[in-house]
Amino acid sequence: MNAPVTLPKPPGAANKLKSTRMAGKLVNDYWEMVWRAKEEGKLVCWYEGSSINPFLEAADIVWVHGEAYSAMLAARHQEGPAQAAAEERGYLRELCSYARTHLGCAVNNQRHRNGSDSAFADVPADEDISAKLPPPDMIISAYAYCSTGQQWDEMTSRLFGKKIPIFNVSIPWIWASGKDAGYCRGQEWEETSRYVARQLEEMVKFIEEQTGKPYPWDRLRELMGNVKKASELRLEAMDMCRAKPAPATLFDWSVSIAPINQLPCTTDIVDYFTNVRNEVAERVRTGEAAVPKEKYRLFFDGIMNWNKLGWLAEKFARYDAAVVAGRYTHMAFWQEPDLIDPNNPVMGMGQNYLICPNNHSSPILIDLIMGLCEKYEVDGIVFHATRTCRAFTNPMFMIAQEATSRLGIQTTMFEGDVADETFYKDELLNTRVEAMLEAIDQKRLSAF
Amino acid sequence: MTPRSEIFEVLAKVCADPMGYARAWKTRTGRRVIGSFPMNFPSEMAHAAGALPLIIQEAEDPITAGHGLLFPFYCGFTRSAVDQAAKGDLAVLDAIMFGDHCVQLLGAADAVRVALPDTRVIFFQLISSMCDPWTLGRSKESFEKLRFELEDFIGEPVRDDAMRASIALFNRGRQAMRELYRMRVEGRVALTAREMQYVVKSSMVMDRAEHLELVEALVASASENLPQPEKRAVRLHLSGHFCQAPKPELLDMIEGCGAIVVGDDLYHGYRYISTDVGEEGNPMDSLARWYLDRNTGVPCPTRVQNDVDWDAFLLDAMRKESAEGMIVLMAKFCEPHMYYYPEVKEAFEKAGMPHLLIETEHESMALEHMRTRVESFLELIKRRRGVARANTPEGEVA
Ligand code: SF4
Ligand code: SF4
Numbered sequence: 117m118n119a120p121v122t123l124p125k126p127p128g129a130a131n132k133l134k135s136t137r138m139a140g141k142l143v144n145d146y147w148e149m150v151w152r153a154k155e156e157g158k159l160v161c162w163y164e165g166s167s168i169n170p171f172l173e174a175a176d177i178v179w180v181h182g183e184a185y186s187a188m189l190a191a192r193h194q195e196g197p198a199q200a201a202a203e204e205r206g207y208l209r210e211l212c213s214y215a216r217t218h219l220g221c222a223v224n225n226q227r228h229r230n231g232s233d234s235a236f237a238d239v240p241a242d243e244d245i246s247a248k249l250p251p252p253d254m255i256i257s258a259y260a261y262c263s264t265g266q267q268w269d270e271m272t273s274r275l276f277g278k279k280i281p282i283f284n285v286s287i288p289w290i291w292a293s294g295k296d297a298g299y300c301r302g303q304e305w306e307e308t309s310r311y312v313a314r315q316l317e318e319m320v321k322f323i324e325e326q327t328g329k330p331y332p333w334d335r336l337r338e339l340m341g342n343v344k345k346a347s348e349l350r351l352e353a354m355d356m357c358r359a360k361p362a363p364a365t366l367f368d369w370s371v372s373i374a375p376i377n378q379l380p381c382t383t384d385i386v387d388y389f390t391n392v393r394n395e396v397a398e399r400v401r402t403g404e405a406a407v408p409k410e411k412y413r414l415f416f417d418g419i420m421n422w423n424k425l426g427w428l429a430e431k432f433a434r435y436d437a438a439v440v441a442g443r444y445t446h447m448a449f450w451q452e453p454d455l456i457d458p459n460n461p462v463m464g465m466g467q468n469y470l471i472c473p474n475n476h477s478s479p480i481l482i483d484l485i486m487g488l489c490e491k492y493e494v495d496g497i498v499f500h501a502t503r504t505c506r507a508f509t510n511p512m513f514m515i516a517q518e519a520t521s522r523l524g525i526q527t528t529m530f531e532g533d534v535a536d537e538t539f540y541k542d543e544l545l546n547t548r549v550e551a552m553l554e555a556i557d558q559k560r561l562s563a564f
Numbered sequence: 565m566t567p568r569s570e571i572f573e574v575l576a577k578v579c580a581d582p583m584g585y586a587r588a589w590k591t592r593t594g595r596r597v598i599g600s601f602p603m604n605f606p607s608e609m610a611h612a613a614g615a616l617p618l619i620i621q622e623a624e625d626p627i628t629a630g631h632g633l634l635f636p637f638y639c640g641f642t643r644s645a646v647d648q649a650a651k652g653d654l655a656v657l658d659a660i661m662f663g664d665h666c667v668q669l670l671g672a673a674d675a676v677r678v679a680l681p682d683t684r685v686i687f688f689q690l691i692s693s694m695c696d697p698w699t700l701g702r703s704k705e706s707f708e709k710l711r712f713e714l715e716d717f718i719g720e721p722v723r724d725d726a727m728r729a730s731i732a733l734f735n736r737g738r739q740a741m742r743e744l745y746r747m748r749v750e751g752r753v754a755l756t757a758r759e760m761q762y763v764v765k766s767s768m769v770m771d772r773a774e775h776l777e778l779v780e781a782l783v784a785s786a787s788e789n790l791p792q793p794e795k796r797a798v799r800l801h802l803s804g805h806f807c808q809a810p811k812p813e814l815l816d817m818i819e820g821c822g823a824i825v826v827g828d829d830l831y832h833g834y835r836y837i838s839t840d841v842g843e844e845g846n847p848m849d850s851l852a853r854w855y856l857d858r859n860t861g862v863p864c865p866t867r868v869q870n871d872v873d874w875d876a877f878l879l880d881a882m883r884k885e886s887a888e889g890m891i892v893l894m895a896k897f898c899e900p901h902m903y904y905y906p907e908v909k910e911a912f913e914k915a916g917m918p919h920l921l922i923e924t925e926h927e928s929m930a931l932e933h934m935r936t937r938v939e940s941f942l943e944l945i946k947r948r949r950g951v952a953r954a955n956t957p958e959g960e961v962a
Contacts, residue, residue: 205906205910206905206906206909206910207902207903207905207906208902208905210637210896210897210899210902211899211902211903212899215903257693257868261667261670262667263665263666263667263670263692263866263899263900264667264899264903266692266693266868267865267866267868267899267900267903267904268903269868270868270870270903271903271904271906271907273870274907278870282870284693284696284868286689286691286692286693286696286702288665288689289665289670289687289689291687291688291689293685293686293687293713311702315698318697318698477670477674477677478674478675478677478678501635503637506635506637506638506667506668506671506899507667509635509637509671510634510667510668510670510671510674510675511671511674512635513632513633513634513635513675514633514674514675514678
């Protein structure tokens with residue numbers, strides 16, 4: 117007989133890190149700064165994908181990361197007006213919902229500002245923050261792997277009548293076909309790194325053209341020093357989650373994406389991750405668990421479902437399941453600080469853009485994921501099949517097969533999305549996760 | 565001269581079973597077959613290496629084995645390619661080469677590589693940002709890398725003169741097919757949309773010299789069966805459908821409603837044959853130039869190029885074709901197309917040019933429902949005839 121899966125517990129089961137609460141304030145401050153940009157006479161750059169923000173921040177340009185804005189709207193359940201505006205313009209529902217939401221912001225933005233065009237003149241509702249986004253003065257496209265990212269930028273430029281200068285950085289996929297190919301090594305890696313670095317140097321010239329000033333390299337070096345430190349602290353803290361019970365979960369690391377990915381690269385982010393690292397260390401010392409009765413350890417493969425973040429954290433905690441690592445949180449965002457030389461940062465920045473996890477073809481990607489599953493001693497993998505983000509769903513079946521054949525662990529999949537909750541099927545998640553946990557129980561029993 | 569009906573019989577057979585054709589060719593010649601994914605790998609390269617270059621096609625059969633490798637919310641082409649690999653239908657291919665990086669294609673390529681561990685899959689990403697100062701140079705580098713890997717695979721160099729000869733042969737093929745397009749617009753040949761698809765699609769599969777002979781025979785025989793165009797038939801342009809050919813039944817249905825297709829920018833149509841490669845000089849330079857020229861000639865939503873507009877191209881092409889309306893065929897889940905569609909929609913609404921969007925799927929097609937929409941669309945166009953073009957935009961209907 118199957119051992120019964122622990123019944124869901126009442127709300128409040130997840131013991132979230134306290135230190136991550138600071139992220140909320142930092143994120144709010146950042147968006148306030150973005151919303152004030154035009155009043156303060158700042159140039160604004162829209163970009164998606166790779167964290168090129170330090171390049172912009174150094175040049176005193178306000179940066180808007182498209183995914184971050186869409187994720188923020190979704191997390192606040194305010195994505196509706198932007199998605200409706202996008203739909204009205206003809207963007208179909210199967211299109212990347214991050215892109216759709218952000219393009220909807222651009223449509224709304226045009227409407228509210230373009231008072232002379234009666235079809236587009238409209239007054240935003242007070243609560244409609246999709247329209248608060250300042251329009252771009254420039255667009256930089258530097259998207260690893262996903263063609264959708266580059267097309268999204270192009271369409272943004274077209275939405276603004278192609279009047280906004282756009283710069284494209286091409287970041288090729290690491291196909292890993294050569295005999296010497298591997299993670300951060302081999303001829304393909306070296307060649308691609310140089311190619312991306314060359315384009316980033318050109319991008320800096322583009323930035324100089326926009327600001328009309330020489331590029332402040334010293335400032336970039338200083339910012340990258342902070343990024344490197346913050347990244348090291350983040351990875352150190354993540355590493356400590358090998359402890360049983362785990363002191364923090366994927367949901368804590370999801371909350372910590374903004375500080376590493378798009379907040380100002382000041383010493384604030386170093387302080388943030390110092391606090392996180394210290395709290396995690398303290399939890400390890402005292403044995404305090406992120407999921408009080410940790411019974412299962414899981415890996416989460418897929419991009420986060422932002423309108424369901426807190427809800428998912430609770431759901432898994434109620435199953436006594438600690439989601440200890442994931443592809444999105446543990447394999448991206450300045451993931452290789454050792455590659456960053458703050459004194460000469462361009463090459464290492466480009467290489468960090470190249471190692472966005474999706475940018476590795478399956479042989480490398482699967483090895484990395486299997487390595488994480490072993491490192492964190494997980495019992496199973498939950499796949500979030502993000503309907504409109506094929507970059508994440510592309511390798512899922514192959515990962516699942518390898519997890520079963522190589523590691524002998526359980527896997528399950530549920531359908532959802534990054535920013536469109538209509539794709540989400542709650543019942544399916546419940547039954548699938550419960551079935552997986554039962555299978556884990558059964559395997560444990562039969563091991564005795 | 566081979567009668568027209570026999571020519572179409574040959575072409576239709578190739579289109580229905582590309583892998584069957586490839587197997588027979590391989591048995592006959594004892595040479596390699598090199599597959600490629602759409603839409604920008606230059607087949608000339610594999611041809612110059614003595615192989616049969618074959619662009620992998622969406623198959624008709626329902627997805628079965630592929631279900632375990634790719635989700636259902638992918639375009640029909642990628643799902644079918646993976647399914648064919650998983651079923652062993654791509655076994656005839658000695659290698660697969662490609663350079664495009666639509667995100668769904670990358671997923672499919674990765675899965676195909678896993679499903680076919682003994683088949684060499686060669687990839688080098690072509691730059692898709694088309695108007696950067698380094699686009700031309702990088703394109704050349706990419707083609708050189710692809711050629712290098714091809715040479716490594718076949719174990720000998722691909723000579724420049726062989727490349728030039730292949731380029732010349734392919735150019736003749738494209739020119740002959742473009743001549744058919746010209747003749748169709750001018751009413752000098754009667755070709756249904758299904759027949760035009762047979763002509764172009766088979767060229768992606770067949771031995772090019774053999775194909776050229778058949779197409780040249782079609783051109784030569786055209787005047788023998790000049791049609792009497794149905795006076796009230798609506799002249800249509802078909803747009804979209806990138807990596808996969810629209811189902812012939814769909815094309816028949818559209819024309820059966822009282823339309824004649826006079827032009828298209830389908831990949832299995834004019835997009836594929838639009839541009840020739842320079843025959844002089846370094847062939848790698850010529851291929852790089854071709855890659856750029858192609859996107860200026862017939863802009864493709866899978867590339868980004870701020871200084872050309874697909875919507876403007878379409879309106880201009882339709883003016884030249886005297887087309888009265890456009891049917892957009894969109895393969896469901898095709899992201900590049902979904903991105904660009906609002907631009908087209910807006911431009912067509914502004915220009916007062918009617919268009920109709922039809923989404924197609926691999927498995928099911930509600931042909932009857934589509935027929936009703938096409939009929940109303942054609943009715944609308946007919947009503948506009950003779951009426952001075954109103955200032956009010958009409959845009960998409962139904
Ligand atoms: S599909 Fe996914 S990876 Fe691609 S742009 Fe959208 S969110 Fe990014
Ligand atoms: S361009 Fe469209 S049809 Fe081609 S692989 Fe991508 S999604 Fe599929």
